[in-house]
Amino acid sequence: MADRSPESVCVMTPRDLSQPGWRHHVGASGEEWCVVSGRPTRTATVRGVITRIPCVSPADLTHIALADREYVAAEMTAFLASWLTRLRCPVLNRPDATSLMGPNRGRERWLLLAARAGLHPAERRYTAPGHEATLATATVAVIGREWIGAVAPELGVQAVRLAERAGVDLLTVQFDSAAADAAFVCAELAVDIGADAIASALLERMDMETVA
C-alpha cells in the first residue's frame, strides 16, 4: 500500500518507537506527536491507521539490548494500545486489551463464534497439545461490510456476519473450500493488503481514494 500511494501512506514500525518525538497525553490535553518512518509527525495529521501487528515482539527490537527487549516490547505494546485507542481517525481494527489488531480470539473461540453466527465449523473438537487443524483452501477478506474473495457469495455473506459478530472491520475468514456449503476453518485479523483489490478497498475505506 505504501508503494501504491507513497504520498499518503507511510509505514510505522516498532523502530519508530525508539525515535525522539512521541508525545502522548493522558488525563490532560496537549499536542500529540508521533513518529512515522523516522519523521516526527503531528498525530492530528494522521487520517487513518491499518494495524498489522498484534503486539511489539522482542524480535522486532534488534536495536535494543538483548536483556531489555522483552520489557521494552511490553512497554511499546502497552503504549500503542493507549495511543491507537485514543486516535480519532479510522483505526482498522481498533485495538482492544488483548491485541493491537483487535479482539484476539484464538482458533477455539473463532470456531465457537462461527458456530454461534450460523457458520459450519470444520471442527467440533479441539485438542491440545498437538491439535491438527483442518486445511484452509479458500479465503474471504472482509473490509467494513464488504467482502472480497473467489468464493460462493454465501461464504462472503457468512464472512461479513462473522466480522460483525466479532466487532471488527478487517477480517480474513478461511474455509475448507470455495463452495457454498464450505465449512469454516478459522479467521484472522490481518488481511492481505498486498492484493490490489484489498488495498483499493482499504484506501477507499480510509477515504483516501482521491489522493491515491
Added chain:
Amino acid sequence: MILLWGAPGDDPLDAIAAELARRGAPMTVLDQRDVLDQRVELTIGDSIGGTIWNRDTPVRLDDVDSLYTRVYDARQLSPVAAAGPEAWIGVQEIESAIWAWAEETPALVINRPTCMASNGSKPYQSAVIEQCGFSIPETLITTDPQAAADFWERQGSVIYKSVSGIRSRVSRLGPEHRGRLEDVTWCPTQFQAWVPGRDHRVHVVGDAVFACEVRSDVDDYRYARRQGGQCELRSTMLPPAVEARATATAAALGLCVAGLDLRQTPDGDWYCFEVNPSPCFTYYEYHTGQPLTAAVASLLMAGHQ
C-alpha cells in the same frame, strides 16, 4: 464444582483452597506446574465444554460452576523451563485452550482473561477508570527528552513508572535523573504528575468493598522496606460515593474481584492509578484482618450454587 487454576504455594490460591476445604466445598486444583502432564479436549458447538486431563484424572468442564485463576507465566515454572522450547509450544496450546474455555464458559470466572488484559496497559485502562468518575493523574508518555523536561518543570513533582503490566517501582524524578532523560528516546516512557495524599488499597469482591488505608513515607509503599521506609495498613471505610465508583469501575472492566489503587488528595479528590485484576489480597488480609479470603470463597461458592 469449583476449579482453582494456578500454582500451589501461591498465597491467594492456597488461602482460597484452604477456605473452600474448611467449608467442604467441592473443589479441584489444577496445578499449573503439572502442565506438561495435562491435555485438553474441547467440544465446540453453540457453547464450549470438554475435559481437562490432569495426568489421568479428568476434570469435566461442564461440571465447573466457578473458576479462580492465579496463573503465572509458565516459562517461569521450573518444569517448563527445564523441558525446553519444544515443550513450550505445547504448553501454550494447553493454556490457550483453557483460557478460551475460561472466556466463554457460563461459570463464574475470577477473572476472565480479556477482562484481566486491560491491566496490560495502564493508560489504556485509565480511560475506563476516568469514565467511572475517578480522577487520573496528568500523564505524558514520550520519547522526547525535552518534552519530559518541560512536563517535569511544569508539574514541579513527577513520577515515572512502567506503561505495561510489568511490575515496576514507582519513583519520583530527582536531580539524579536529569542526565538520564535522554534515555527516553529508546522507548516511550510514562511520566505522571505526582499527586499528594493518602494511598488506599480497595478490594472489590462481587458487590462487597474492602478499603484499606496505607500510611507510608515512600513513593511506592509496596517497596517500603527495600527503600528504608515504613508502611502501615489499616482497615477503613470509603465515602459511599467513592465505594460506588470502585464497584462501578470493577464492573466496567468486567472484574468480579479487583484491587484498586486509590489516593485521596488533601482537598478530597479521589484518584485511581490502576486496577489489579489478580490482586494478592492475602497481604492486605494479613495486615488488616479484613475477611478477603472468605469473601472470595463465598463468591466462588455462590457461583457454584
